[in-house]
Amino acid sequence: MSWSDAAGILDSHPTTLAARWQRLRSAGLSWVTANTISTSMESTLSFFDLECMLADRDEVTRRLCAMREVVSVLESARNRDLMLIVQTASLAALGSQVVPRIAGIPGVTKYEASICTRVHSEGHVWRLDALNRKQQAAFQALTPPASGQPYTLAPTDGPLVECLVRDGRASATDIAQELGVHPTTVSRRLNRLLAGNVLSFRCELAQQDSAFPVSCQWFARVPPGQHEQAAEVLRGFPNLRLCASTTGTTNFTFVIWLRSVSEVMEIELALTQRIPDIRFAESTVALAYPKRVGWLLDDAGRATRGVVA
Numbered sequence: 001m002s003w004s005d006a007a008g009i010l011d012s013h014p015t016t017l018a019a020r021w022q023r024l025r026s027a028g029l030s031w032v033t034a035n036t037i038s039t040s041m042e043s044t045l046s047f048f049d050l051e052c053m054l055a056d057r058d059e060v061t062r063r064l065c066a067m068r069e070v071v072s073v074l075e076s077a078r079n080r081d082l083m084l085i086v087q088t089a090s091l092a093a094l095g096s097q098v099v100p101r102i103a104g105i106p107g108v109t110k111y112e113a114s115i116c117t118r119v120h121s122e123g124h125v126w127r128l129d130a131l132n133r134k135q136q137a138a139f140q141a142l143t144p145p146a147s148g149q150p151y152t153l154a155p156t157d158g159p160l161v162e163c164l165v166r167d168g169r170a171s172a173t174d175i176a177q178e179l180g181v182h183p184t185t186v187s188r189r190l191n192r193l194l195a196g197n198v199l200s201f202r203c204e205l206a207q208q209d210s211a212f213p214v215s216c217q218w219f220a221r222v223p224p225g226q227h228e229q230a231a232e233v234l235r236g237f238p239n240l241r242l243c244a245s246t247t248g249t250t251n252f253t254f255v256i257w258l259r260s261v262s263e264v265m266e267i268e269l270a271l272t273q274r275i276p277d278i279r280f281a282e283s284t285v286a287l288a289y290p291k292r293v294g295w296l297l298d299d300a301g302r303a304t305r306g307v308v309a
Helices: 003-010 014-026 054-065 091-103 133-141 155-166 172-179 183-195 224-234 263-274
Strands: 030-036 044-052 070-076 082-088 108-121 199-205 214-221 240-246 252-258 279-292
Touching: 003 014, 003 133, 014 030, 030 155, 044 054, 044 091, 054 070, 054 082, 054 279, 082 091, 091 108, 108 224, 155 172, 155 183, 155 199, 172 183, 214 263, 224 240, 224 252, 224 263, 252 263, 263 279
Parallel strands: none
Antiparallel strands: 030 199, 044 082, 044 108, 070 082, 070 279, 108 240, 214 252, 214 279, 240 252
16 A cells, blocks of 8 residues: 555555655564464474573573564563474474474473464454554555465475565565565565455564564464354453464463553453353463564564564
């Protein structure tokens, strides 16, 4: 979407919006990134809990952040030291390639993993709710529809996707200059990717600089036939960042951004009233996010350290 389109909706000037966005992005306060949507049934998303020696924690974190398969890393306030979100091409790759590398990091003393059986909601559908309904509708109207035609990412798409991971607002001209190809070629390939619905885009922001500085993840048990109902209830919470069904001692997990830790109890009370059969096993507050969806964050949670994805 061009800044001209956005300016018409936001009653501003394109140059003003572009300059404002550049300031936010340069400071690591906000960034747009692309993520591939797997169309393979073999693709595996998993959640890891790690314990490590305190003296080795920084080095363990550094090594985990350097692994492409480790999508996100957070430091936990519970008995686990680190929590990971891991994405692999298959369950076999997880077991034979990724798990040995994680377990082999010096200082890692224990790990537990649960496999995601269904993703109900992710961060790319999250909204800050800063726009009124009329503005939201206007932006939505400018969104091109998916073609519905199946498309599988080819190896030649890799460099283009990497450009979009680093900058989800990169233009065809920007990408063409980086890849050394003609803008028309990039534009054609880019349109094919967007129409094929194999990429999702999300606008992230430095959480500590937002109105929602607390990230809390819950682990619960929900009767098998009520997972979709529970997910639908959770979608009503505007700051829901993740909701998934999993294997393991609990079978349901979700992440919500909060204004303060005092809201943890309020969330649990509200969900218990609307989902009577939910049983909370644990909640954990994130102390830090060294890596979030491929992006390396600094101690302030800002995206100033680059991308490993």
